[in-house]
Amino acid sequence: MVFTEYDFIGRLGAPEDQLWYDNIQEALKRLGHDFDVRFEPGKQAIHHALSGQSDGLLFQSPMLKELFPSLVRVEFQLAVVPIYLYGMKERELDSICEQRIGMLMGFDEFSVRLQELFQCPKPVTPHYGHYMKKMLMMLKSEQLDWFLAPVVMEPFLNAHVDKQFYRLGASEIKLPVYMYLSEQNQALAEPLSEALAEVYREKGVDNTSYRPVRLGESLQR
Secondary structure: OEEEEEHHHHOOOOHHHHHHHHHHHHHHHHOOOOOEEEEEOHHHHHHHHHHOOOOEEEEEOOOHHHHOOOOEEEEEEEEEEEEEEEEOOOOOHHHHHHOOEEEEOOOOHHHHHHHHHHOOOOOOOOEEEOOHHHHHHHHHOOOOOEEEEEHHHHHHHHHHOOOOOEEEEEEEEEEEEEEEEOHHHHHHHHHHHHHHHHHHHHHOEOOOOOOOOEOOOOOOO
């Protein structure tokens, strides 16, 4: 089976991220399937999953189901990824509710989450974009004050921003991530969820952390 993943994550992921893929591969193997990953731009990855040109998507937000109802979520949570605001310089938090925050399409829920986090009088009105590089250009040229992104995107930011960026620790939001199946694979969702749970349990892997380290171990980041 071939699954797609956003190219700005997979190609620049840390070596320890391989454990994520090993767990998925083992779960699929137990169900009689092979496993391969294809890294593609976000819109293309989603299109291929929707059209059945791929078997599904990896490491996606729980909100994806609301945006694309035909995709089938595998209910076992793979991991929890921290999301932060990134900027080119430190700014006053007192006015953050009025600052210009960019985020990729599909992150809609986080305007409300930011409102709760910073006690804004109303939901933050974000500037949405489809393309990561374009959003980073807007950040570098100060058309945006902040860009909301998962921590797994940091290698991409480092590769495409020629200045040191600032990560706002106080903005941390936890994002659970899941596998999604293309519609033609929907019968696989429940057995795959059970197989993943079994693999994680047998390996003693914690699925509530950013890095899926084994319970009792620590991992320097």
